[in-house]
Amino acid sequence: MKEIIHVAIVEDDEEIRQVLALIIRGTPGYFCKHTFVDAESAVKELPNLYVNVVLMDIELPGINGIEAIKRLKPQLPDTDFIMLTVKHDDKSIFDSLCAGASGYLLKDTPPSDLLRSIEEVYKGGSPMSTNIARKVIFSFHQNPSPSPLSARETEILQLLCEGMNYRSIAEKLFLSSHTVRSHIKNIYKKLHVHSRAEAVKKAINDKLL
Amino acid sequence: MKEIIHVAIVEDDEEIRQVLALIIRGTPGYFCKHTFVDAESAVKELPNLYVNVVLMDIELPGINGIEAIKRLKPQLPDTDFIMLTVKHDDKSIFDSLCAGASGYLLKDTPPSDLLRSIEEVYKGGSPMSTNIARKVIFSFHQNPSPSPLSARETEILQLLCEGMNYRSIAEKLFLSSHTVRSHIKNIYKKLHVHSRAEAVKKAINDKLL
DNA sequence: GGTATTTTACCCCAAATGCGCGATTGATCG
DNA sequence: CGATCAATCGCGCATTTGGGGTAAAATACC
Numbered sequence A, B: 001m002k003e004i005i006h007v008a009i010v011e012d013d014e015e016i017r018q019v020l021a022l023i024i025r026g027t028p029g030y031f032c033k034h035t036f037v038d039a040e041s042a043v044k045e046l047p048n049l050y051v052n053v054v055l056m057d058i059e060l061p062g063i064n065g066i067e068a069i070k071r072l073k074p075q076l077p078d079t080d081f082i083m084l085t086v087k088h089d090d091k092s093i094f095d096s097l098c099a100g101a102s103g104y105l106l107k108d109t110p111p112s113d114l115l116r117s118i119e120e121v122y123k124g125g126s127p128m129s130t131n132i133a134r135k136v137i138f139s140f141h142q143n144p145s146p147s148p149l150s151a152r153e154t155e156i157l158q159l160l161c162e163g164m165n166y167r168s169i170a171e172k173l174f175l176s177s178h179t180v181r182s183h184i185k186n187i188y189k190k191l192h193v194h195s196r197a198e199a200v201k202k203a204i205n206d207k208l209l
Numbered sequence C: 001g002g003t004a005t006t007t008t009a010c011c012c013c014a015a016a017t018g019c020g021c022g023a024t025t026g027a028t029c030g
Numbered sequence D: 001c002g003a004t005c006a007a008t009c010g011c012g013c014a015t016t017t018g019g020g021g022t023a024a025a026a027t028a029c030c
Helices: A014-025 A037-050 A063-070 A090-099 A111-122 A131-136 A152-160 A166-173 A177-191 A197-204 B015-026 B038-048 B066-073 B090-099 B110-124 B131-140 B151-160 B166-173 B179-190 B197-204
Strands: A006-011 A029-036 A053-056 A078-086 A102-106 B007-009 B032-036 B053-056 B080-087 B103-106
Touching: A006 A014, A006 A111, A014 A029, A014 A111, A014 A152, A029 A037, A037 A063, A037 B066, A037 B151, A053 A111, A053 B197, A063 A078, A063 A090, A063 B080, A063 B090, A078 A090, A078 B053, A090 A131, A102 A111, A102 A131, A111 B090, A131 B131, A131 B151, A152 A166, A152 A177, A152 B131, A152 B197, A166 A177, A197 B066, A197 B151, A197 B197, B007 B015, B007 B038, B007 B110, B032 B038, B032 B131, B038 B053, B038 B066, B066 B080, B066 B090, B080 B090, B080 B110, B090 B103, B090 B131, B103 B110, B103 B131, B151 B166, B151 B179, B179 B197
Parallel strands: A006 A029, A006 A053, A053 A078, A078 A102, B007 B032, B007 B053, B053 B080, B080 B103
Antiparallel strands: none
């Protein structure tokens, strides 16, 4: 049996909103009772409604779609949000995903794909426009930025990141604490930092951990 | 005009390899000259061949597919690797992506989808099985783990992560260094850490930055 | 075989850090 | 109105850290 998917739309452009609603309402298996012209009203009302999938624009008057998801998702963990926007800059994409969006489509997505995406997200998938998917995947690729550190130094940096002090590291590696200090001094030099805090930050952000 | 996509296969199972090759060879626009039964031979020979897309199994005799990509990708930045595997655990997925894979398909992917995915990745997309996409997207969702820190403490933690010391922070925020110390002591208590290094690590890993 | 680089080790010292203990002011809350 | 908590400021002290050197082995590299 095929359940009906309840869809809501948050979109300020009158025409787009109407068209989207028409497409969804005109397709068997889909249901679109609620549409919103801004994030405020959506944030206020959605928690009281039963909706499976929300199509969310980003650029909205007042608070934007990303902020709206940030507020709604914690209250509606079982509702899936699909961004439907013209924005395809990295910040919009990753901020949306971090906020809790489960999909990201560009507004040039043809209606058939849109409907398929709604079904897909409802079934536990994560529809994305191809270019978006590539950006997401690429964010994982760690450029092999050749570490300037030697194996031993890397090892010690790891322990440094664990919050260990000279003495603990020395004991763990069966070294003199003097040696550990030497290594750490070299690490600082090579990473151009002057404290544990900076070293830890650089270690985590840049590379190996 | 439609270019021909050169595909290579790395797969130890005789039958699967043959079937994949047949599918690709039997489709106009696709070309499959090279197949490999293990990662070693692929790592050795691929750099000397012209290949657009590589279908890579993970479980292979000797070194695995993830390790193979790690070694090949730096030499072949313009070649796209698609994982084609039965493994769908988080570690396999994320390790693959980090190693440089541009797509991730499960072996139950039907031939038509596989062919489409090859074309998609060649055109700059990132094909993924729906469940895989969801896991990838979910990895971005930051649980709103309510920060136990006050606004001021958060502010100071930020500066701490920049590598600033008490005095610098104090000057920047027009505070007494004693005050800064107090805040930091509270931060440590709340985060259950005992040093800057641990605090920085927790701050970056857990949440706000 | 000679030259880096890595790894090991040590010294001195000023500054920074972590910790314990206390205190005042506001704001928030029940 | 009392209680709690955040934010501010303070002191003392033992320990850790970072920066300045130096140098001998071991290893790698050419």
